[in-house]
Amino acid sequence: MLSDPKILNLALQATLALIMFSVGLSLQQKELRLVGSNRYLIGFGVLVKLVIFPALALLLIYLFPLEPLEKFSIVVLFLCPGGTTSNVITYWTKGNSALTIFLTAAASAFVFFTLPIMTNLAAQVLLGTSASVALPIYTTGRDIFLLILLPTGVGMAVRQYYPAPAKVLEKIIARVSVVFLAVVYSLKFFFPADASQTVSVSAAGLWKYLPLLLTLNIGGMVLVLFAGRLFFDRRNARTLGIEMGIQNVPLAILIGDAYLQLPGVSEPALLYAMFSFWTTLGFAYLAGRTERSTPPAPAPSPD
Numbered sequence: 383m384l385s386d387p388k389i390l391n392l393a394l395q396a397t398l399a400l401i402m403f404s405v406g407l408s409l410q411q412k413e414l415r416l417v418g419s420n421r422y423l424i425g426f427g428v429l430v431k432l433v434i435f436p437a438l439a440l441l442l443i444y445l446f447p448l449e450p451l452e453k454f455s456i457v458v459l460f461l462c463p464g465g466t467t468s469n470v471i472t473y474w475t476k477g478n479s480a481l482t483i484f485l486t487a488a489a490s491a492f493v494f495f496t497l498p499i500m501t502n503l504a505a506q507v508l509l510g511t512s513a514s515v516a517l518p519i520y521t522t523g524r525d526i527f528l529l530i531l532l533p534t535g536v537g538m539a540v541r542q543y544y545p546a547p548a549k550v551l552e553k554i555i556a557r558v559s560v561v562f563l564a565v566v567y568s569l570k571f572f573f574p575a576d577a578s579q580t581v582s583v584s585a586a587g588l589w590k591y592l593p594l595l596l597t598l599n600i601g602g603m604v605l606v607l608f609a610g611r612l613f614f615d616r617r618n619a620r621t622l623g624i625e626m627g628i629q630n631v632p633l634a635i636l637i638g639d640a641y642l643q644l645p646g647v648s649e650p651a652l653l654y655a656m657f658s659f660w661t662t663l664g665f666a667y668l669a670g671r672t673e674r675s676t677p678p679a680p681a682p683s684p685d
Contacts (some may be wrong), residue, residue: 389643389655391682393562395525395528395529397559398466398467398469398470398529399528399529399532399563400533400555400559400562401469401473401531401555401556401559402469402470402471402529402530402533402534402537403533403534403536403537403555404537404551404552404555404556404559405469405479405483405533405534405537406533406534406535406537406538406539406540406549406550407538407540407541407549407552407555408473408479408537408538408541409479409480409534409537409538409541410538411538411542412496412500413479413480414480414483414484416480417478417480417481417484418480418481418484418581421676423481423614423618424481424485424488424611425565426610426613426614426622427481427485427488427489427625428485428488428489428492430606430609430622430625430626431463431464431485431489431625431626432463432489432492432493432496433458433496433651435463435598435626435631436457436460436461438598438602438605439456439457439459439598440457440507442594442597442598443594444459446593446594448594450508450509451508451509451646451647452590452591452646452650453508453622454504454505454508454509454647455503455638455646455648455649455650455651456591456594456595456598456650457652458501458504458506458634458637458638458642458647458649458651459629459631459634459651460491460531460598460629460630461496461497461500461504462493462497462630462631462633462637462651463489463490463491463493463502463625463629463630464486464489464493464629464633465629466486466525466529466530466628467659467662468482468485468486468624468625468628469482469486469530469628469630469661469664470559471485471624471627471628471659471663471666472621472624472625472666473556474556474663475620475624475663475666475670476617476668476669477617477620477621477624477666478525478617478618481618481621481622482621482624482625483530483531483534485622485625486521486530486625487530487677490630493630493633497637501637513621531627535538537552561640580613583622588653591650591653592653594652595657596651596657597659599627599654599657599658599661599662600665602626602627602663603623603624603626603627603662603665604623604664604665605624605626606619606623606625606626607619607623607669610622610623614640616673617673620666620669620670620673620685621647622672623653623666623669624662624665624666625666627658627662627665628659628662628669629651629654629658631651631652631654631655631658634648634651635648635651635652638651653661
């Protein structure tokens with residue numbers, strides 16, 4: 383029963399919604415307004431997620447011995463930003479939760495326009511053919527609302543009207559959710575695919591895709607972290623790096639299996655889901671430690 387992918391997915395969704403409720407308990411309206419007014423910060427994050435990261439994937443695939451269809455499958459994965467677990471990791475590691483909520487929602491909205499165009503372009507470049515993709519607007523919008531916006535909004539309302547109980551409740555949920563999410567992701571690692579699904583990870587696919595996926599995952603986070611530090615403070619730069627580590631794997635699998643119906647296109651996405659949560663969590667933890675261990679810049683001496 384615990385290995386049933388449907389039950390695991392429901393458990394994951396319920397845990398994510400619970401954590402986002404906890405995020406709302408820790409947020410204040412002024413934090414959302416502050417991030418929402420910083421169009422350069424949001425614009426930078428959306429540009430990297432939707433354009434620069436897929437372009438980086440398109441460049442790196444030529445350094446690895448992959449067939450055209452295998453290269454295309456990598457690009458499809460990195461054309462699907464907006465994974466909700468980046469919100470959880472940001473919250474756990476004390477990043478900018480308001481920023482990650484904005485970026486997840488914004489990227490998921492823009493992807494309706496960018497994904498069909500860029501998927502077709504990638505198919506023409508890599509496969510010499512066209513690819514028609516029509517995204518499920520209702521399903522995607524519903525998931526963003528139910529898993530992110532609604533529980534966060536309820537949590538913020540509880541904090542506003544019941545501040546003292548909200549602080550206690552937030553600490554309890556934060557600790558319990560770590561255990562819940564670790565258990566669910568561990569089970570998904572050992573039981574990654576539904577018996578009714580054709581997508582799975584083969585031993586050959588593991589050795590073929592894993593080096594490239596790890597390079598893109600870890601290299602992308604580190605690259606965005608240091609690029610972000612050139613323009614923004616360290617906490618926001620770390621949050622941007624976390625956002626780069628998580629992709630919308632269910633959407634990538636849906637495109638490969640349901641829309642394109644190309645065998646093997648979903649395999650990299652499933653493999654990415656098996657490790658990206660843990661590598662992104664590790665990155666966030668290490669980046670946070672470097673922030674705390676780095677001494678502040680000395681104040682300028684008076685003339």
